[in-house]
Amino acid sequence: MTARAAHPPIHPIIGHERAQQVLMAAVRTQRLAHAYLFTGPDGIGKRLVATRWAMAINCEAPPKTGFGGCGACRACTMALAGNHPDLIVIEPDGLFIKIEQIRAVQAALGLTAWSGSRKIILIDQADRLNQEAANCLLKTLEEPPAASLLILISASPDDLLPTLRSRCHPIRFSPLAPDALTPWLIGEQRWSAEDAALVGAVAGGCIGRALAVDPSTLREERDQIDHWITESCLERTGSDRALSRLTEGAETAALTPEQFERTLRWLLLWLQDAVRLIVSTNQAGALSRFPSAQRAARQLPIAACSDLASQLHWTWRASYRNINRHLLLEQWLIALREAYLGSPHRSRSQEPTAP
Numbered sequence: 001m002t003a004r005a006a007h008p009p010i011h012p013i014i015g016h017e018r019a020q021q022v023l024m025a026a027v028r029t030q031r032l033a034h035a036y037l038f039t040g041p042d043g044i045g046k047r048l049v050a051t052r053w054a055m056a057i058n059c060e061a062p063p064k065t066g067f068g069g070c071g072a073c074r075a076c077t078m079a080l081a082g083n084h085p086d087l088i089v090i091e092p093d094g095l096f097i098k099i100e101q102i103r104a105v106q107a108a109l110g111l112t113a114w115s116g117s118r119k120i121i122l123i124d125q126a127d128r129l130n131q132e133a134a135n136c137l138l139k140t141l142e143e144p145p146a147a148s149l150l151i152l153i154s155a156s157p158d159d160l161l162p163t164l165r166s167r168c169h170p171i172r173f174s175p176l177a178p179d180a181l182t183p184w185l186i187g188e189q190r191w192s193a194e195d196a197a198l199v200g201a202v203a204g205g206c207i208g209r210a211l212a213v214d215p216s217t218l219r220e221e222r223d224q225i226d227h228w229i230t231e232s233c234l235e236r237t238g239s240d241r242a243l244s245r246l247t248e249g250a251e252t253a254a255l256t257p258e259q260f261e262r263t264l265r266w267l268l269l270w271l272q273d274a275v276r277l278i279v280s281t282n283q284a285g286a287l288s289r290f291p292s293a294q295r296a297a298r299q300l301p302i303a304a305c306s307d308l309a310s311q312l313h314w315t316w317r318a319s320y321r322n323i324n325r326h327l328l329l330e331q332w333l334i335a336l337r338e339a340y341l342g343s344p345h346r347s348r349s350q351e352p353t354a355p
């Protein structure tokens with residue numbers, strides 16, 4: 001059996017207020033469904049919410065307000081230590097969740113729960129159930145044992161069997177606004193404002209992603225992107241060298257889908273910075289994460305930024321349709337270069353003030 005007890009991560013839940021309310025209302029009114037499906041991007045806190053909710057369900061002295069258990073009773077103490085006998089976590093064993101793991105779950109569900117609590121099975125990355133395992137789990141969902149609760153967690157719920165999905169009560173998790181993450185990174189993680197703003201933006205509102213990032217590596221990556229854009233797109237002289245730098249960089253960035261997506265995220269941040277600087281009436285006061293965006297903002301027409309944003313989103317979508325990533329990236333950078341170099345130099349006073 002590859003199941004193991006849950007170890008709730010130590011960081012607090014940030015955001016997801018609606019999900020917390022719905023889940024605690026179900027506990028307090030004792031109207032729990034037999035199965036739930038938590039969906040939302042990776043690293044957003046689905047598993048953290050699930051483990052804290054499981055603690056609340058089996059707590060011996062549940063608090064009347066707030067989210068989670070009391071944190072002090074025997075059940076909560078065991079849950080916090082990761083050894084509550086009725087909280088079992090299943091996750092992929094290698095690439096997939098296999099039928100033996102689901103059979104082990106079924107065997108555990110057949111045993112009496114400890115001290116009158118509910119048997120809770122948390123299946124993380126449920127979209128990785130292989131066909132056999134999914135069919136096996138379906139039987140449990142069709143006839144759920146009394147005092148049992150299944151929580152399926154997935155960032156790609158469309159990859160789950162529709163029959164599995166339809167038997168679960170859905171709880172959706174959305175990314176936090178980067179602004180919600182930044183104060184917590186500064187206050188609790190003691191990060192500098194610059195690091196927190198950078199990581200908050202790159203993590204796309206996912207706390208798990210933010211905590212997995214090393215700010216110094218991120219700064220280095222940002223500096224590389226900044227340097228690359230300057231050399232490839234903003235230099236008026238030596239266009240042959242600039243274009244070969246542009247192609248080389250695009251080739252490296254497009255090597256893997258992950259690297260490509262990461263580069264697009266950086267380019268989007270860069271463009272957001274440039275737009276913010278262009279529309280800002282206080283150039284000096286507007287902070288930029290990229291010196292090259294500051295330079296570009298002095299000359300890039302706002303209408304071109306809007307086209308570049310559309311093209312970037314199109315590039316993102318097109319990459320899912322097996323279109324050559326390298327060429328997509330090259331096209332976008334050439335469009336940026338042309339927009340920047342082709343635009344007549346204007347003074348700030350002649351530029352539009354808002355998009």
Ligand SMILES: [Zn+2]
Pocket residue numbers: 058059060061062069070071072073074075076077
């Ligand atoms: Zn408790």
